[in-house]
Amino acid sequence: MSSTLSTLTERIRDRRARIGIIGLGYVGLPLAVEFARAGFDVTGFDVDESKPRQINKGTSYIPDVPDAELAAVVKSGHLKATTDMSQLASMDVVDICVPTPLRKTKDPDLSYVVKAVDAAAATLRAGQLVILESTTYPGTTDEVVQPRLESTGLKADVDFFLAFSPERVDPGNALHTTRSIPKVVGGLGPSSTSVAALLYESVVSSVVPVSSTRVAEMVKLLENTFRAVNIGLVNEIALMCRKMDLNVWEVIDAAKTKPFGFMPFYPGPGLGGHCIPIDPFYLSWKARQTGFECRFIELAGQVNGSMPEYVVQRVADALNSVRKPVNGSKVHLFGVAYKRDVNDVRESPALDVLELLTKRGAIVTFTDPHIDHFRHGGEVLHSVPFDQAIKSGYDCAVVTTDHTSFDYAKIAAMPLVVDTRNSLKAFERPSIFSL
Numbered sequence: 234m235s236s237t238l239s240t241l242t243e244r245i246r247d248r249r250a251r252i253g254i255i256g257l258g259y260v261g262l263p264l265a266v267e268f269a270r271a272g273f274d275v276t277g278f279d280v281d282e283s284k285p286r287q288i289n290k291g292t293s294y295i296p297d298v299p300d301a302e303l304a305a306v307v308k309s310g311h312l313k314a315t316t317d318m319s320q321l322a323s324m325d326v327v328d329i330c331v332p333t334p335l336r337k338t339k340d341p342d343l344s345y346v347v348k349a350v351d352a353a354a355a356t357l358r359a360g361q362l363v364i365l366e367s368t369t370y371p372g373t374t375d376e377v378v379q380p381r382l383e384s385t386g387l388k389a390d391v392d393f394f395l396a397f398s399p400e401r402v403d404p405g406n407a408l409h410t411t412r413s414i415p416k417v418v419g420g421l422g423p424s425s426t427s428v429a430a431l432l433y434e435s436v437v438s439s440v441v442p443v444s445s446t447r448v449a450e451m452v453k454l455l456e457n458t459f460r461a462v463n464i465g466l467v468n469e470i471a472l473m474c475r476k477m478d479l480n481v482w483e484v485i486d487a488a489k490t491k492p493f494g495f496m497p498f499y500p501g502p503g504l505g506g507h508c509i510p511i512d513p514f515y516l517s518w519k520a521r522q523t524g525f526e527c528r529f530i531e532l533a534g535q536v537n538g539s540m541p542e543y544v545v546q547r548v549a550d551a552l553n554s555v556r557k558p559v560n561g562s563k564v565h566l567f568g569v570a571y572k573r574d575v576n577d578v579r580e581s582p583a584l585d586v587l588e589l590l591t592k593r594g595a596i597v598t599f600t601d602p603h604i605d606h607f608r609h610g611g612e613v614l615h616s617v618p619f620d621q622a623i624k625s626g627y628d629c630a631v632v633t634t635d636h637t638s639f640d641y642a643k644i645a646a647m648p649l650v651v652d653t654r655n656s657l658k659a660f661e662r663p664s665i666f667s668l
């Protein structure tokens with residue numbers, strides 16, 4: 234074992250390794266807190282200065298990280314945060330958790346990763362471990378990250394260590410957390426894999442080493458493509474069931490009693506969040522470079538992308554049943570977050586539904602206990618308090634997100650409702666239109 238590797242290994246084993254996390258969002262902050270709770274000294278880095286400010290005050294902005302947990306590690310001195318990238322120089326580990334969105338053309342936008350890697354390169358020194366956690370296509374670590382870090386003259390897997398480890402956190406899921414979800418780790422070489430695996434073993438229940446960074450990158454894209462394609466399939470089955478006058482939810486509930494070979498996925502208003510609508514296109518983009526067309530990904534994208542339009546059609550059907558047009562009707566959305574119990578509107582299908590209804594002349598408002606307001610076009614829309622919304626006399630309500638805190642009996646009693654989430658299954662009324 235080289236001396237740089239043995240020094241880093243020892244520092245990780247006795248928790249003296251200083252850990253820097255670049256990007257303190259839904260992925261980076263929970264991870265920073267886990268490392269700090271395990272006894273490491275952690276420094277979080279973010280370009281958005283409001284995040285370090287809130288962290289240093291012990292205030293959490295991520296629902297899965299309770300204030301008390303964050304405040305405890307800040308108070309104990311194990312976690313601090315900064316915008317000053319020069320402090321990366323004193324880190325033993327640099328863990329990159331920045332966004333990987335798509336460009337308008339649906340091509341990968343690696344600009345955040347490149348900026349973060351360049352910041353790490355500016356202070357890179359022998360003995361450091363750099364890990365990329367942002368979801369990306371196979372080849373990013375060795376084609377994009379490695380050359381930028383090696384431009385310093387230091388060699389990966391010899392002078393410094395480099396690995397990819399996909400983040401699998403599921404915001405809002407209290408059952409599976411950063412600590413309990415197994416962590417896949419692929420290094421650039423055996424030294425990088427073993428030292429990165431050792432690091433994660435100190436904070437997660439199990440580590441799954443794989444043979445390369447590319448395998449680790451592909452694992453994450455397989456997982457998320459699997460979800461996107463199966464959601465696409467079940468959305469298509471939902472459209473089919475409507476034509477056949479079958480209740481798709483009843484069909485799924487019965488199918489899932491099969492103890493093997495079936496896994497339930499549920500239809501809805503479309504895909505949302507920073508992962509499922511985006512990640513598969515990282516894969517299809519990379520596959521295209523090799524002359525391979527990902528037919529399932531493209532088809533699932535088409536079906537899932539058509540769901541908001543279908544929801545609008547169901548609103549039109551509902552309004553039609555009471556002889557009202559969409560144009561001029563007051564339509565209220567319950568939930569704009571992309572999924573249950575999160576405060577994230579990124580890629581939320583509810584925003585597409587809102588946009589499409591507005592284009593057709595509807596007057597659209599919303600209630601979301603997790604989102605006080607958001608910007609739509611040039612306008613800021615504010616959440617209407619739940620009890621006020623129930624009494625407001627809208628022409629049609631739509632359950633777009635099935636937050637657990639909604640009182641569904643009250644929503645079901647509204648004059649006309651479109652339920653995109655099967656949240657009103659206990660209430661069978663002619664005024665309730667399901668997907």
Ligand SMILES: NC(=O)c1ccc[n+]([C@@H]2O[C@H](COP(=O)([O-])OP(=O)(O)OC[C@H]3O[C@@H](n4cnc5c(N)ncnc54)[C@H](O)[C@@H]3O)[C@@H](O)[C@H]2O)c1
Pocket residue numbers: 255256257258259260261278279280281284330331332333345348349366367368369400401402403404507508
């Ligand atoms: N949100 C999820 O559920 C989830 C789950 C698994 C994986 N991921 C992946 O993890 C990555 C991060 O996602 P997220 O949801 O945490 O994003 P996020 O937007 O919540 O957080 C990213 C943070 O990085 C900061 N940032 C951007 N550029 C920076 C830079 N150059 N230097 C320092 N900070 C910078 C941003 O200000 C932001 O605070 C993405 O690749 C995503 O696909 C996300």
